[in-house]
Amino acid sequence: MQLNRIVAFHKTMGDPTRIRIVYLLSKGPLHGQAIAGKLGLTPPTITHHLHKLRDINLVYTRREKNTVYYYLNEKIILHQAVTLEKIISQKEELEEMEQDNAYRKKVLDAFIQTDGKLKSIPAQRKKKLIIFEHMVKGLKKGVKYEEKEINEYIKNFHDDFATIRREFITNQYMYRENGIYEVNPPEMWAKIE
Amino acid sequence: MQLNRIVAFHKTMGDPTRIRIVYLLSKGPLHGQAIAGKLGLTPPTITHHLHKLRDINLVYTRREKNTVYYYLNEKIILHQAVTLEKIISQKEELEEMEQDNAYRKKVLDAFIQTDGKLKSIPAQRKKKLIIFEHMVKGLKKGVKYEEKEINEYIKNFHDDFATIRREFITNQYMYRENGIYEVNPPEMWAKIE
DNA sequence: ATTAAAATTAGATGTATATCTAATTAGATA
DNA sequence: TATCTAATTAGATATACATCTAATTTTAAT
Numbered sequence: 195m196q197l198n199r200i201v202a203f204h205k206t207m208g209d210p211t212r213i214r215i216v217y218l219l220s221k222g223p224l225h226g227q228a229i230a231g232k233l234g235l236t237p238p239t240i241t242h243h244l245h246k247l248r249d250i251n252l253v254y255t256r257r258e259k260n261t262v263y264y265y266l267n268e269k270i271i272l273h274q275a276v277t278l279e280k281i282i283s284q285k286e287e288l289e290e291m292e293q294d295n296a297y298r299k300k301v302l303d304a305f306i307q308t309d310g311k312l313k314s315i316p317a318q319r320k321k322k323l324i325i326f327e328h329m330v331k332g333l334k335k336g337v338k339y340e341e342k343e344i345n346e347y348i349k350n351f352h353d354d355f356a357t358i359r360r361e362f363i364t365n366q367y368m369y370r371e372n373g374i375y376e377v378n379p380p381e382m383w384a385k386i387e
Numbered sequence: 388m389q390l391n392r393i394v395a396f397h398k399t400m401g402d403p404t405r406i407r408i409v410y411l412l413s414k415g416p417l418h419g420q421a422i423a424g425k426l427g428l429t430p431p432t433i434t435h436h437l438h439k440l441r442d443i444n445l446v447y448t449r450r451e452k453n454t455v456y457y458y459l460n461e462k463i464i465l466h467q468a469v470t471l472e473k474i475i476s477q478k479e480e481l482e483e484m485e486q487d488n489a490y491r492k493k494v495l496d497a498f499i500q501t502d503g504k505l506k507s508i509p510a511q512r513k514k515k516l517i518i519f520e521h522m523v524k525g526l527k528k529g530v531k532y533e534e535k536e537i538n539e540y541i542k543n544f545h546d547d548f549a550t551i552r553r554e555f556i557t558n559q560y561m562y563r564e565n566g567i568y569e570v571n572p573p574e575m576w577a578k579i580e
Numbered sequence: 581a582t583t584a585a586a587a588t589t590a591g592a593t594g595t596a597t598a599t600c601t602a603a604t605t606a607g608a609t610a
Numbered sequence: 611t612a613t614c615t616a617a618t619t620a621g622a623t624a625t626a627c628a629t630c631t632a633a634t635t636t637t638a639a640t
Contacts, residue, residue, distance in 0.1 A: 197403055205401030207471075209628080210394045213481070220475040226587060234495075239629055241588055260586055260638055268475050275468035278400075282413040282461050288406070298427055402598080419617060432599055434618055453607055453616055 197288060199250075200281075203274045206250050211235065212243050219253065219266035226262060298324050312352045323365065323384055329358075330367045330377060339375040344368075390481060392443075393474075396467045399443050404428065405436050412446065412459035419455060495521055505545045516558065522551075523560045523570060532568040537561075 206212060214233055218224060224232075230240045244264060247253045252270045256263050280286040301324045305313050316322040329351055333339070339347075341359075348355035362368045365384035368375050399405060407426055411417060417425075423433045437457060440446040445463045449456050473479040494517045498506050509515040522544055526532070532540075534552075541548035555561045561568050 197406060200406055201401055201403045203401075204397045204406075206397075208394055208396075208398030208401040210390055211628080213390060213393055213397075217474060217481045220477065227585090236630065237587065238589080238631085242628070245588095257637090260584090260636085262587070266475065271471050271475055275471060278464050279468060281410060282459065282464055284413065288410045302427075404598080420615090429600065430617065431601085431619080435598070438618095450607090453609095453614090455617070 200274070200277060203250050203270070206246050206252070209243070211239070212247060215240075215243055215247065216252065216266060216271075219264060220268070223256070223263040223265045225264070229264070301325070302328055310350065315352065315354070315358070322361075326358075326361065326365060326367055326384075330362065333368075333377050341373050341375065344375050393467070393470060396443050396463070399439050399445070402436070404432070405440060408433075408436055408440065409445065409459060409464075412457060413461070416449070416456040416458045418457070422457070494518070503543065508545065508547070508551070515554075519551075519554060519558060519560055523555065526561075526570050534566050534568065537568050 207216075211233065215229060218229060218232060226237055226240050226244070229244075230237045233240070244253060248255075250270065252267055253264050254267055256265065277286070281288055301316070301321045305316055305321070305325055306328070307313055312325065316325055329348070333347065344359055344362075345355045348358050352358060362375075363370055366378055367384070369378050370376075400409075404426065408422060411422060411425060419430055419433050419437070422437075423430045426433075437446060441448075443463065445460055446457050447460055449458065470479070474481055494509070494514045498509055498514070498518055499521070500506055505518065509518055522541070525543075526540065537552055537555075538548045541551050545551060555568075556563055559571055562571050
């Protein structure tokens, strides 16, 4: 059972407008303007919410002439209800649980001293990336750094700044242009595992 | 079935950290620092989340010496799961549904012309307040207005600005001090119905 | 080809909130 | 009383997102 799906479902349902839309659709399909009318909101707002509801598969659409009708996929709700029950009754394991944060913490504890310096650079790629992510978090996003500054920063963790700086680039944590460095957005970072 | 409760539950569950906390607690009670440790977060962050989980009654606490243990109240999850199922299978009505937005829209349509002016001031208190709320929304919060400015603003809706301005005050939509007016926060406004 | 209606996209704005550090409170023990 | 630990509060920061208006796209109808 992936954490992401569960969170996405509940986050989507955690909005009064969307609950109202679901309620309306549970009585039968409706087109966008009808929903907007019934809720006193504008069509773009409804589009926005229907997008989110579609992202979690809770609604699907059927076109008829000029008009798009939205249908409720009730199975999703039943499924998610059951999911939560299983989770708390230990019938399902929650993925990304041990991995994500607890494992990450274990690695950080194992390789970082109390003064913040690295004991060593992990050889295992997975662990190495966790350490790198930790290090990169100390840099401001959107800020342009000189190579000297990056070196100085890395030295706070390890003497071999050259190797680590290079790894920052190859693993996409940072972007370099003309000797100027900048942190990449997290979605560009090397994937752990 | 009140909309608010449903939304609050899902909004609270729509966060990965909180799902993880629920998962941990489903295996047995834990104290704050233990949770923080297992998730690799700081105690204040855990406090924050536990507060939210307590708000929806999903956890309760028991003190033991210096330490506070958190327990999961599983009934809430089962209850909310059933609630959603009932809603979509038409076995329960969703309150605040017809009232809230659709009714509000009906009233606004009934009393406001296409040019934005009021046809008349509703005599019925409930409807009148809906109109007033609508009008007040056009004012900036946190801005101090002269009485003249308020009068001018109200004239966009109706000629009898004196009456309406007075109602704004008595119904707590605005606050007046030394002839200076300011919009009150919504929770102070007169309650509709 | 034009027009009309429904839907979507883009962009702006304001509000909510997840997380952190630092400071404070509360209870327990010495 | 002094001190230790756990918990909380306060305040800051950064991000997410609900809603709107205006502009664009899509499909149908004339």
